[in-house]
Amino acid sequence: MFAGKKKVWLPVALAALLIAVDKIVYIPAVRQCCTVAGSAQTFQSVLESRFDQSAMIERARRQGRRIAMNFGSSRSLVFYAAPTRKQLASDPFLSPREKDFLDRWELVNNAYPGASLLTSYVRFTQWTDHGLRPDAVLVELDPALMNGRTRWSVTELKFGVPVAFAVDHALQMPWEHFHTILGSRLFAMSRYRLGRSESRADVWDEAMRQLSAASTAERDENLVLSHGFVPGAEPPLQRMIFLRASQILEVELFAAFRIDPNLARYAQLIAERCRELGIPLFFWSPPQHPAWREVAERSVDPTQWERLERSLGDRGAHFLRLNQTGRMHCNEYIDPIHFAQSCAPEAAARLIYSVEATMGRGAFQNPPQ
Secondary structure, eight states, X not given: OHHHHHHHHHHHHHHHHHHHHHHGGGSHHHHHXXXXXXXXXXXXXXXXXXXXXXXXXXXXXXXXXXXXXXXXXXXXXXXXXXXXXXXXXXXXXXXXXXXXXXXXXXXXXXXXXXXXXXXXXXXXHHHHHTTOOOSEEEEEOOGGGGOTTSTTHHHHHHHSSOHHHHHHTTTTSOHHHHHHHHHHHHOGGGTSEESOOOTTHHHHHHHHHXXXXXXXXXXXXXXXXXXXXXXXXXXXXXXXXXXXXXXXXXXXXXXXXXXXXXXXXXXXXXXXXXXXXXXXXXXXXXXXXXXXXXXXXXXXXXXXXXXXXXXXXXXXXXXEETTSTTSOSOXXXXXXXXXOGGGHHHXXXXXHHHHHHXXXXXXXXXXXX
16 A cells, blocks of 8 residues: 555655756745856846836827837947937037937837847837837847847747736747747746856846836936947957957857748737837838948848848838948947947937838928928
């Protein structure tokens, strides 16, 4: 009799032990000292479904300003700092009419380092489910954002999507992503791998906390925007650093590159929801350093990209290409991928002007000539 009970209880006890060991990583001290997880702080506002910019939006509405909501990656981080009235007043690349025109809009930013179209889809859907109806939606679109096999992809998938969101939108989300998100909540160690905690984690988490604070606060009117390097005019050492960085990032982002069909689906879902709600949607390509433009041109099959744009255009989306030569007067970069803060006011102006020009006077009144 006792032998029979042992046969029953032994598997149960082993299962309970495995579950206990799996869940122990949720203890903060254990997680901090003994796991490697990437940074959950990066996508914290998405994971917690926070709407920190609501006060900014409500104030802009009271002032009669239009709302353009942007979704993007680290290349869109500059829009947390700019544009402000003082920055516009001193910007050398915009005419007085363009400066006045841009002041009629509030650019509400949702940008996260390492984000792909997955985060843009989740954040956009959270806002629209929350009841927001912006006057225009801007979504950063670049080949690097369409690679589902980068070092950030797993962190984004497991730490950046609330499980309740995945369940509510299970019929829309690709099954491959849905079961990964669900499994990561059932099995904690699929998110928090045992290992030596990275020494830079605290520094990174603090930077993410500061970024989160910046996304909720007013833009600092007195902030002096940082400058970068102009291609062709940078010091020789800096030029060498840029070229070397381009080589490293090419391997990281474009090795055996193909457009991830799951990420393409998220772009299509955004387009379909915007068309359903009657919100103008614009996919925009950030300015590119010449070294990085060469990398993208030789790494990305143009027919793949044209097919993606065609599928989005069929769903009512428009395209704004700031990466084309001559679209921007400001031409400064902090690295091969990221344009400098000093270019943010002009970039915002080009985006918003293109929105109004594309939609025409029937949709928006008095675009600049």
